[in-house]
Amino acid sequence: MSSTLIARKDFEDAIRSRLVWAVMGVFLFLMALVAVSASTQDLSEVEPTQLIVTVTNIGGLLFIPIVSLIVGYMAIVGERQSGSLRVLFGLSHSRWDVFVGKFVSRLGVVFVATLLTVALTVGMAVAMFDSVPLGTYLGYSVLTILLGLAFAAIAVGVSAVSTSRMQAMGGAIGSYVVFSLIWHPLVAGVHYLLEGSMPGLEAPEWYFLLLRLNPLDAYRQVSSELASEFIWGIIGMESIVEDIPDAAFENPDTLLVSNRVSGDLPFYLSDWFAAVVLLVWIVVPLAIGYWRFDGADLN
Amino acid sequence: MAAIETRNLTKRYGDDAALEGLELTVDEGEVFGFLGPNGAGKTTTIDLLLDFIRPTDGSATVLGHDTQDETDAVRDRVGILPDGFDLWERSSGYRHLEFALASKGGSESPEALLDRVGLDRADAERPVGDYSKGMAQRLAMAMALVGDPDLLILDEPSSGLDPHGIRTFQEIIREEATDGTTVFFSSHILGQVSAVCDRVGILDDGDLVTVDTIAGLRERSGVGSSLVVDVAEEPVVDLGEIDGVTDVTVRQDGRLRVTYADPAAKALALHRLVDSGATIVDFDVEEPTLEDLFTAFTGTDADSVQAGESSDELGRARHRATDGGARVDSSGPDRARADAETEVGR
Numbered sequence: 044m045s046s047t048l049i050a051r052k053d054f055e056d057a058i059r060s061r062l063v064w065a066v067m068g069v070f071l072f073l074m075a076l077v078a079v080s081a082s083t084q085d086l087s088e089v090e091p092t093q094l095i096v097t098v099t100n101i102g103g104l105l106f107i108p109i110v111s112l113i114v115g116y117m118a119i120v121g122e123r124q125s126g127s128l129r130v131l132f133g134l135s136h137s138r139w140d141v142f143v144g145k146f147v148s149r150l151g152v153v154f155v156a157t158l159l160t161v162a163l164t165v166g167m168a169v170a171m172f173d174s175v176p177l178g179t180y181l182g183y184s185v186l187t188i189l190l191g192l193a194f195a196a197i198a199v200g201v202s203a204v205s206t207s208r209m210q211a212m213g214g215a216i217g218s219y220v221v222f223s224l225i226w227h228p229l230v231a232g233v234h235y236l237l238e239g240s241m242p243g244l245e246a247p248e249w250y251f252l253l254l255r256l257n258p259l260d261a262y263r264q265v266s267s268e269l270a271s272e273f274i275w276g277i278i279g280m281e282s283i284v285e286d287i288p289d290a291a292f293e294n295p296d297t298l299l300v301s302n303r304v305s306g307d308l309p310f311y312l313s314d315w316f317a318a319v320v321l322l323v324w325i326v327v328p329l330a331i332g333y334w335r336f337d338g339a340d341l342n
Numbered sequence: 343m344a345a346i347e348t349r350n351l352t353k354r355y356g357d358d359a360a361l362e363g364l365e366l367t368v369d370e371g372e373v374f375g376f377l378g379p380n381g382a383g384k385t386t387t388i389d390l391l392l393d394f395i396r397p398t399d400g401s402a403t404v405l406g407h408d409t410q411d412e413t414d415a416v417r418d419r420v421g422i423l424p425d426g427f428d429l430w431e432r433s434s435g436y437r438h439l440e441f442a443l444a445s446k447g448g449s450e451s452p453e454a455l456l457d458r459v460g461l462d463r464a465d466a467e468r469p470v471g472d473y474s475k476g477m478a479q480r481l482a483m484a485m486a487l488v489g490d491p492d493l494l495i496l497d498e499p500s501s502g503l504d505p506h507g508i509r510t511f512q513e514i515i516r517e518e519a520t521d522g523t524t525v526f527f528s529s530h531i532l533g534q535v536s537a538v539c540d541r542v543g544i545l546d547d548g549d550l551v552t553v554d555t556i557a558g559l560r561e562r563s564g565v566g567s568s569l570v571v572d573v574a575e576e577p578v579v580d581l582g583e584i585d586g587v588t589d590v591t592v593r594q595d596g597r598l599r600v601t602y603a604d605p606a607a608k609a610l611a612l613h614r615l616v617d618s619g620a621t622i623v624d625f626d627v628e629e630p631t632l633e634d635l636f637t638a639f640t641g642t643d644a645d646s647v648q649a650g651e652s653s654d655e656l657g658r659a660r661h662r663a664t665d666g667g668a669r670v671d672s673s674g675p676d677r678a679r680a681d682a683e684t685e686v687g688r
């Protein structure tokens with residue numbers, strides 16, 4: 044009950060954040076550009092899942108993680124730094140109430156933002172293409188919402204263990220840098236140590252599992268599978284840390300994980316497992332965040 | 343049952359002791375002043391009572407509930423006005439009160455709370471981000487009063503308040519005390535503590551130096567009150583032998599200073615002077631200031647306690663209340679003393 048009050052109160056405040064709406068505004072503007080440019084083209088030859096590639100590139104890999112991190116990173120450290128946490132305690136709320144109220148509210152804001160994004164995506168797809176594979180779009184929608192929630196949870200977790208705004212900001216930015224820039228080279232390094240070479244076009248299953256434990260890569264791998272087209276990351280690590288013949292880049296579909304593993308895909312490389320990975324990225328940062336927040340001196 | 347009871351309550355950061363072995367009992371229904379310079383450990387104590395930070399050693403109970411194990415029970419019955427906080431700047435004052443009322447299950451009307459703390463109803467509709475420090479302080483006080491708490495913890499309540507606000511807060515504290523609420527009031531401004539508090543604890547650098555009534559502190563500190571008498575010629579009588587007189591000094595201009603611990607001694611001293619045939623031109627009574635007390639108990643300079651002129655809001659209040667001039671400064675402490683005496687007497 045107590046956490047419901049805090050969640051409602053915080054949601055009111057967080058949804059009014061100008062920064063979040065400014066970033067969302069830029070995103071919507073880019074989506075509008077896509078719609079306008081699409082309307083001038085002949086789309087009869089284009090695959091109806093093509094929009095997934097576009098939305099993943101603009102939204103999933105860039106705007107959604109960033110909006111989610113912005114929404115989440117001040118959730119708890121903001122109250123701690125401003126001293127209003129004492130006011131909340133004085134109003135008979137416990138650490139648990141505050142933590143739960145805050146993460147429910149911030150994840151709620153991100154849920155609304157990502158729901159708008161996927162609704163817009165599906166709406167545009169229906170308007171642009173004659174027949175839309177709704178099942179594929181539904182799966183993509185769920186994945187996109189989970190991605191947003193995972194980054195929001197990471198940000199709230201970081202916020203709960205931080206003692207200052209700068210620390211939380213550093214943690215939020217750092218997490219995005221790790222997932223988009225550092226994770227892939229690190230996993231490739233593990234491959235080099237174990238196999239004696241950089242990963243090639245065909246690579247062992249565990250290599251793709253390690254990549255998939257990164258929420259951003261889990262999302263990208265499965266978005267690629269859903270769109271049946273390989274989607275590059277923000278930085279195309281496949282051309283940097285992997286030893287892939289140039290010919291393969293001419294037909295990017297050969298880079299789909301399902302085409303790079305010999306034989307049947309193990310369960311942990313199937314599409315649904317990405318959702319499990321994202322769920323874990325929601326639960327674990329929150330659990331660690333609360334555990335540390337509960338034991339901390341809050342002054 | 344004690345409102346607050348701490349046993350060996352200790353908080354260290356590394357080797358640095360923020361609070362060392364605090365043994366403090368605040369009785370139910372009393373107004374307790376927690377006095378000390380900035381950084382003495384006042385806020386640390388309050389943070390420990392609210393389980394905001396965890397003690398290195400020792401324990402505390404609030405209204406009979408352990409602050410570690412029964413945090414929820416403690417927070418349900420306590421109202422807090424913390425030191426140095428920001429409220430939620432995008433929400434209105436009314437929304438803050440609504441939230442506080444829902445959180446505490448309070449039945450007060452927001453308007454009544456606003457009136458009590460002297461906050462304008464029109465202002466309550468504005469977002470709190472537009473508020474001055476004093477307005478935010480009033481709003482936070484209103485939130486602390488929600489749900490009629492049994493213990494009111496006020497940490498430096500006067501910061502950011504104008505003189506009128508300080509008087510309003512002092513009235514609220516007295517009303518709450520009359521109502522049976524225990525008030526725990528921390529301050530580095532001595533005049534304010536003496537104006538409302540039944541008992542005072544002096545904290546210095548993490549150590550509780552002493553706890554007593556204002557009058558008791560005066561008596562024990564040895565900085566007794568003085569009777570200052572202007573006589574026409576040097577008196578021949580020995581006033582030092584009067585019971586309760588601790589010191590007698592005579593200046594060459596005929597001014598006599600009789601320091602006493604027992605207030606009854608001053609009348610006797612005047613009587614003896616008259617009997618001896620001395621011509622009394624004028625006389626005055628000088629009470630020691632709380633600054634004197636602080637110096638006596640902590641060995642530190644009282645100036646450091648004041649932490650700069652600007653923070654002494656009550657001092658400024660007096661300046662404004664009177665028509666300027668040199669007399670104002672000397673009348674200030676007098677009024678503080680008068681306040682202190684009436685409070686201690688009740």
